[in-house]
Amino acid sequence: MSSFAGRMKEYPTVSLDRFDRENLHARAYFLSHCHKDHMKGLKGPKLKRKLQSSRTVRLYCSFVTKELLLSNPKYAFWEEYILPLELESPTQISLVDEASGEKEDLVVTLLPAGHCPGSVMFLFEGSQGNVLYTGDFRFAVGDASRIEHLHSGSRVKDIQTVYLDSTFYDPRFYQIPTREVCLNGILELVGNWITQSPYHVVWLNCKAAYGYEYLFTNLGEEFNTQIHVRSLGMFNKMPDILSYVTTDRRTQIHACRHPKDEEFFQGSRLPCGCTASDGTPLRIISIKPSTMWFGERMRKTNVIIKTGASSFRACFSFHSSYSELKDFLSYLRPVNIYPSVIPIGLTLTQVSQMLRLMCRNQSDQAAFVYKPLGVLKRSMVERPTYDSDSDDGLFDGLDLEPVRKKMGLNQDLENVKAQSPQKTALPLEESLPLTVTDTQPGARNYVDCTESNDEEEDEGETKEEEDDEGKGDAELMKEEEMTTKEEVNGVMKEGESNKETNPPKWEDFFTTETLTDSQNSLNSQLQSCCSVPSPSLSRMTGSQTPELFSEEEETPADDGNFSLTLSASLSNHSSQNLDSYLPDTLILHPEQGVHEQGDLKTDDMSQENASDVQKVQSEPEELSESQVSSDFDIPSTPESKMPRPDELSQLYRKLAAGEEVVTRKRD
DNA sequence: GCGATCAGGT
DNA sequence: CACACCTGATCGC
Numbered sequence: 001m002s003s004f005a006g007r008m009k010e011y012p013t014v015s016l017d018r019f020d021r022e023n024l025h026a027r028a029y030f031l032s033h034c035h036k037d038h039m040k041g042l043k044g045p046k047l048k049r050k051l052q053s054s055r056t057v058r059l060y061c062s063f064v065t066k067e068l069l070l071s072n073p074k075y076a077f078w079e080e081y082i083l084p085l086e087l088e089s090p091t092q093i094s095l096v097d098e099a100s101g102e103k104e105d106l107v108v109t110l111l112p113a114g115h116c117p118g119s120v121m122f123l124f125e126g127s128q129g130n131v132l133y134t135g136d137f138r139f140a141v142g143d144a145s146r147i148e149h150l151h152s153g154s155r156v157k158d159i160q161t162v163y164l165d166s167t168f169y170d171p172r173f174y175q176i177p178t179r180e181v182c183l184n185g186i187l188e189l190v191g192n193w194i195t196q197s198p199y200h201v202v203w204l205n206c207k208a209a210y211g212y213e214y215l216f217t218n219l220g221e222e223f224n225t226q227i228h229v230r231s232l233g234m235f236n237k238m239p240d241i242l243s244y245v246t247t248d249r250r251t252q253i254h255a256c257r258h259p260k261d262e263e264f265f266q267g268s269r270l271p272c273g274c275t276a277s278d279g280t281p282l283r284i285i286s287i288k289p290s291t292m293w294f295g296e297r298m299r300k301t302n303v304i305i306k307t308g309a310s311s312f313r314a315c316f317s318f319h320s321s322y323s324e325l326k327d328f329l330s331y332l333r334p335v336n337i338y339p340s341v342i343p344i345g346l347t348l349t350q351v352s353q354m355l356r357l358m359c360r361n362q363s364d365q366a367a368f369v370y371k372p373l374g375v376l377k378r379s380m381v382e383r384p385t386y387d388s389d390s391d392d393g394l395f396d397g398l399d400l401e402p403v404r405k406k407m408g409l410n411q412d413l414e415n416v417k418a419q420s421p422q423k424t425a426l427p428l429e430e431s432l433p434l435t436v437t438d439t440q441p442g443a444r445n446y447v448d449c450t451e452s453n454d455e456e457e458d459e460g461e462t463k464e465e466e467d468d469e470g471k472g473d474a475e476l477m478k479e480e481e482m483t484t485k486e487e488v489n490g491v492m493k494e495g496e497s498n499k500e501t502n503p504p505k506w507e508d509f510f511t512t513e514t515l516t517d518s519q520n521s522l523n524s525q526l527q528s529c530c531s532v533p534s535p536s537l538s539r540m541t542g543s544q545t546p547e548l549f550s551e552e553e554e555t556p557a558d559d560g561n562f563s564l565t566l567s568a569s570l571s572n573h574s575s576q577n578l579d580s581y582l583p584d585t586l587i588l589h590p591e592q593g594v595h596e597q598g599d600l601k602t603d604d605m606s607q608e609n610a611s612d613v614q615k616v617q618s619e620p621e622e623l624s625e626s627q628v629s630s631d632f633d634i635p636s637t638p639e640s641k642m643p644r645p646d647e648l649s650q651l652y653r654k655l656a657a658g659e660e661v662v663t664r665k666r667d
Numbered sequence: 668g669c670g671a672t673c674a675g676g677t
Numbered sequence: 678c679a680c681a682c683c684t685g686a687t688c689g690c
Contacts, residue, residue, distance in 0.1 A: 001680075001681075035680090035681065036681070036682065037681070044670085045669095045670090205677085207680065207681050208681070208682050208683065209680080211680090259683080261677090262676095262677070288677090290678060290679085290680085293678085293679095313678080317680090318680070319680080345679095
């Protein structure tokens with residue numbers, strides 16, 4: 001879930017995907033896609049009032065996003081304020097301060113993000129450099145090189161900052177099967193089921209969100225049918241989607257929902273209550289799209305998992321995997337990268353630190369361990385707060401735009417690897433301390449990638465990290481609990497970012513983020529949609545109310561004879577591991593049971609898996625409480641010692657006075 | 668009555 | 678299996 005606070009420090013007068021709090025004062029708004037966690041405040045009365053009193057404030061988004069947004073009456077008041085933009089066509093936008101008349105021009109380009117219908121990234125080009133806000137996105141490896149507007153000529157544009165959908169920026173999510181592989185698995189499963197008889201139907205147990213449409217269109221295309229959904233008004237102007245969805249329940253593929261749909265399914269009923277016209281019980285399987293991921297060296301498992309007599313999970317991801325993100329970032333090599341999502345189980349500090357390694361000029365810091373106080377170079381004079389953004393001034397102007405050609409992906413990857421002082425097959429950061437406040441380097445061992453998807457989240461959750469000093473990008477990234485300081489209103493003040501000095505890197509000493517990630521729930525309903533029953537359908541059966549179907553209990557897919565074990569596409573395996581040579585799609589026989597990870601194996605791999613599981617279980621323990629101190633942490637570097645309070649206060653005094661802070665250098 | 672927030676669910 | 682929602686309870690206005 002996005003915890004982006006809405007503003008970029010380069011262009012703080014615009015707000016993106018966040019419309020509450022400070023964002024109420026923006027000169028322009030941008031909506032990357034129509035998911036609730038990116039629409040906070042968007043239907044708020046405050047914003048509505050502001051719009052009515054403004055003559056220049058607009059909301060920019062794609063045409064599709066506009067369409068989806070306005071299909072919900074709660075957002076209808078936006079109609080006259082939305083300025084939809086074409087994809088891939090740079091547009092100049094004037095940001096006007098209506099009070100002073102002050103104006104700033106900005107060129108924005110919408111880039112398709114592959115997350116859900118209408119989803120885009122925003123590329124901003126203006127006086128403060130090129131900034132890419134990714135929104136939520138899924139790019140496959142190599143995709144960045146195919147985007148025209150990320151290049152000028154044959155070179156990659158010089159990107160100052162990427163605001164990144166870092167949902168899966170964690171080595172645990174090293175690999176997620178590609179869209180195509182996942183889709184093929186689902187097509188195969190669905191095909192094998194619905195071809196058995198007209199009474200064999202599939203229920204796609206999708207979340208209430210946009211993003212599954214390409215699944216619908218592909219299924220519809222493949223099986224020459226339509227998918228039953230609850231409403232389709234939002235797609236009225238999108239024939240490519242509209243033609244594959246229907247409110248007619250007489251189809252073998254359903255993606256309809258009902259508040260109690262799980263119960264329905266347990267009772268062999270579809271959420272829409274549909275039955276066969278002749279009374280023959282339907283045989284329903286459910287397919288629940290869900291994210292499956294695999295560690296770096298983990299044997300690839302199936303994209304379809306049987307989870308019950310007639311239930312399946314199918315791999316599906318709206319977001320790029322870790323390796324896809326790394327590919328993306330290593331291609332762009334921005335100066336700064338800020339996460340807009342903190343993956344579960346990680347802290348902002350950890351993610352930021354890992355991302356820093358993907359920044360331009362930072363790869364040589366792969367050897368960086370920790371320098372106690374040694375990086376304090378100059379004092380800061382006028383800096384009310386120290387923020388973890390402050391290092392962005394450190395590397396300004398140091399380098400030219402790297403020569404990278406379009407499609408030069410492999411080359412780039414090689415470069416990246418070559419830049420790593422440690423020649424290892426491991427991802428760069430895996431041998432690094434994730435945060436300086438975390439115990440020892442390698443306390444978390446990412447080398448032994450999670451070999452199972454079953455890891456629990458028992459750790460980290462509300463790890464109190466910190467002190468409240470130095471908000472900085474903590475402020476930009478989140479908005480909660482930022483306490484009292486008026487002067488830190490969530491945005492860098494102009495001129496505050498001091499480009500000439502090398503400010504102390506406070507984040508190396510103190511973590512600055514609090515982990516109150518509590519902006520999860522928007523209680524609005526995007527879909528207040530009432531399905532319009534098609535007149536021609538309502539006479540299908542006299543009895544369509546779900547309640548009338550409870551009697552006959554035939555387990556739909558009990559299946560002694562359900563041997564859908566798909567020998568499947570033994571195609572694209574990189575064959576480095578012969579023992580990873582498994583079908584993409586494999587459906588376990590019912591008798592094999594799939595309820596536990598230990599059961600997730602076929603005969604030829606059971607041994608390996610068993611040992612893999614062991615490996616996971618013997619992983620180092622989580623951080624103990626005592627290792628995460630509540631106030632601020634001085635990391636325990638071997639040669640360093642804990643500063644005494646009087647030493648610290650002396651240091652503070654010097655800094656406050658603007659004196660040069662001389663620190664002992666070790667060797 | 669409304670919005671914001673949280674807990675708990677899928 | 679960790680995304681993008683739901684619902685329902687509680688609180689403040």
